[in-house]
Amino acid sequence: MQEKAQILSENDIDRIIKRISHEILERNRGSESLVFIGLQKRGVPLAKRIAENIKNFEGAEIETGKLDITFYRDDIGKNIKPTAQITDISFDIEGKNVILVDDVLYTGRTVRAALDAIIDFGRPKSIQLVVLVDRGHRELPIRADYVGKNLPTSHNESVEVKLKETDGEDSVTLVVGE
Amino acid sequence: MNMLSKKSIVDAGSLEPEDIELILSNADSFLEISRRDVKKVPTLRGKTVINLFFEPSTRTRTSFEIAAKRLSADIINFSSSSSSLKKGESIIDTLKTILSMNVDLIVIRHSDSGTVKMIDRFVDIPVINAGDGKYQHPTQALLDLYTIQKRFGKFEGLKVAIVGDFLDSRVARSDMDLFEKMGMEVTIVAPTMFLPEDYSEMNVRHNIDEVIKDTDILYILRMQLERQDRKFYPSVMEYNRFLTLDMKRLEEMKPGSVVMHPGPVNRGTEITDEVMDVGGTLGEKIAIEEQVTYGVAIRMAILYLILG
Incomplete structure (x- = not known):
């Protein structure tokens, strides 16, 4: 038996992304030295939207890349063998403030892998984390710098994020049960 | 689940269309890694691969070596001309020695057709054919x-x-x-x-x-x-x-x-x-030259799909 409850609507998501875009500019005192890296797969469109907002607010074009962390996972060999998606970071991250973007923050293992991967590309000045939803249950000492929505969940629930670019609509839904 | 249908790659003919598709679709990501400044990911850390070459080879051996190293696997080169080893029995002895060292995968080249197939039947770990005689080079x-x-x-x-x-x-x-x-x-x-x-x-x-x-x-x-x-x-x-x-x-x-x-x-x-x-x-x-570049990516994809 599956139960679903919508947590965020299209308008909610839009407001959140605008708010986070402002927060990033505020904390970094403008857009200079910023680069965005979206985590495959739904972090990628989120990163693009934030970069687009910042372009509208400040007129600045910000480099935006994609990162797939498959090869950095700590559970490879445990019967999961995802086909890796494209990693495309075609700019220098040395000395930059890297804004890492993902849809859901859960155990923190994906972010751990992403940090390792990013550092293989160079030594950024800082790495800051944006997540649309933080659902708790961290297994590693990792936190987000910008959170769209804190959503207390239990382990038997899952958070389903849909975005127009990947799924045709914008919504965040809490799914209970199998 | 994304896995190859067999544990080993012995000949091209027994690869299923899904296997081929899977290997090719993974290769792009590995091509990207090879173009980075730091050409290494930790995916196969702690795995040991042995390059068992009974016949001279530079490019295939090097290609497998680079592929394994870019995935952080340890790779050991074992070269021996086939003339110094008697066929059959002594290969099995060599293999027994290697297996006793807890190797995770064997890459083999041999001048006799069918050797790799024989070895694959003998060992439990995955085997990749890097060319055997006039038979196959998958x-x-x-x-x-x-x-x-x-x-x-x-x-x-x-x-x-x-x-x-x-x-x-x-x-x-x-x-x-x-x-x-x-x-x-x-x-x-x-x-x-x-x-x-x-x-x-x-x-x-x-x-x-x-x-x-x-x-x-x-x-x-x-x-x-x-x-x-x-x-x-x-x-x-x-x-x-x-x-x-x-x-x-x-x-x-x-x-x-x-x-x-x-x-x-x-x-x-x-x-x-x-x-x-x-x-x-x-x-x-x-x-x-493209073939050589793509060879590393393909071998990385194969090692990842078999050992990852």
Whole structure:
């Protein structure tokens, strides 16, 4: 038996992304030295939207890349063998403030892998984390710098994020049960 | 679940279409890693791969070595000329020694056809055939497919001409298996002495000029000088007349067509010096260096899919 409850609507998501875009500019005192890296797969469109907002607010074009962390996972060999998606970071991250973007923050293992991967590309000045939803249950000492929505969940629930670019609509839904 | 259908890769013919698709679809990510400043990911940390080469090889061995290292696996090279080892029994003894050292995967090259199949039956760990005798060289065929995919974006209906010593070539056998599996039209260009006894099922031409204008992929085989256990082709001049790719023939090839060769090239025999060194638009037809680059990505994808 599956139960679903919508947590965020299209308008909610839009407001959140605008708010986070402002927060990033505020904390970094403008857009200079910023680069965005979206985590495959739904972090990628989120990163693009934030970069687009910042372009509208400040007129600045910000480099935006994609990162797939498959090869950095700590559970490879445990019967999961995802086909890796494209990693495309075609700019220098040395000395930059890297804004890492993902849809859901859960155990923190994906972010751990992403940090390792990013550092293989160079030594950024800082790495800051944006997540649309933080659902708790961290297994590693990792936190987000910008959170769209804190959503207390239990382990038997899952958070389903849909975005127009990947799924045709914008919504965040809490799914209970199998 | 994304896994290969078998534990080992022994021959190209037994790869399922899904296996081929899976390997090719993973290769792009590994190509990207090879283009980074730091060309290494931690994926296979702690795994041990042994390169067991009973026959000389530079590029295949190096390619596997680079592939394993870029995935953070440890790789050990074990080379031995087949003459110093008696066949059969002593190979098994060598394997027993290696297995006792808890190796995770064996890459094997051997001069006797069928050795890899025998070894695969004997050991529990995965085995990758890096070329055995005149039988098979499946990873070469996979990297050839990947090169074709990158150039043409499709396989169906492409016309391939495989030129040269088909009989002695394990590359040709593996390529033929995969090319036909992917829906390409394969023609063999060779004199009868380079063909198997019964070639009635094969589409054969004896002169490269018969296919040069119409072919999408000119796949030129290496003259296997070390495998000539019968009389060598009459003369290089004779070879040049019927099979060699020279400038005149290169210029006749249609737009978008490519030239491939598994390497190393015997300059002046299969391909002339001028063609090997040609630049410009004609030079873009030569995909030999691409094949080498893509070979590393394909071998990374295979190691990842088997060991990851």
